[in-house]
């Protein structure tokens with residue numbers, strides 16, 4: 369492991385913004401924050417918003433800045449990426465942001481039924497040729513249904529036409545309320561929504577910035593579930 373990674377992992381262990389549950393504790397039901405995120409981690413009651421596959425946490429930090437009334441938690445398996453978001457949150461003194469280092473497959477071990485208000489999926493791997501692994505496949509939709517409150521929201525932002533179309537198909541197949549969708553966020557969607565939503569939709573992650581430089585279109589879907 370490189371020195372930079374070692375340094376970041378060591379710092380993560382000292383950051384109160386970072387939670388890194390052991391696999392055995394999760395699967396054996398010994399994760400004390402499950403059902404207690406607001407009470408024991410954020411220390412305040414507020415709607416809980418997750419970003420799954422948050423990378424360096426830009427969306428989580430961006431949402432937290434625009435929406436201080438919610439608690440925001442970025443989830444990713446890569447500790448060196450989460451470190452970036454956690455360090456920024458720490459430097460800016462943002463109390464309503466945290467990062468959970470775990471595999472997204474462990475969602476049900478990490479959150480109690482109905483504990484979550486909204487989920488963001490930002491530039492997730494489209495898993496070409498592996499539809500079951502896509503973060504909007506039926507198996508994941510069922511997990512989201514369990515952890516979300518009734519009527520909880522899922523937001524997908526992606527550069528992948530495949531993941532965009534696949535998600536729309538799943539929403540239709542599961543008869544979920546489709547609340548918004550656009551195949552071109554910046555040419556279409558941000559032109560027809562109010563300033564608050566414009567700001568939320570215009571948060572740019574590391575991957576989004578990269579894809580925009582390459583001239584790719586950004587797609588968005590919002591649906592309800594739960």
Ligand SMILES: C[S@@+](CC[C@H](N)C(=O)[O-])C[C@H]1O[C@@H](n2cnc3c(N)ncnc32)[C@H](O)[C@@H]1O
Nearest residue numbers: 421422423444445446471472490491573574575
């Ligand atoms: C393409 S990157 C996008 C990162 C960030 N959302 C962005 O837009 O810059 C996908 C991220 O998902 C994370 N990821 C992929 N599969 C995961 C899994 N099963 N559990 C946790 N994180 C995962 C990766 O570590 C990576 O940081």
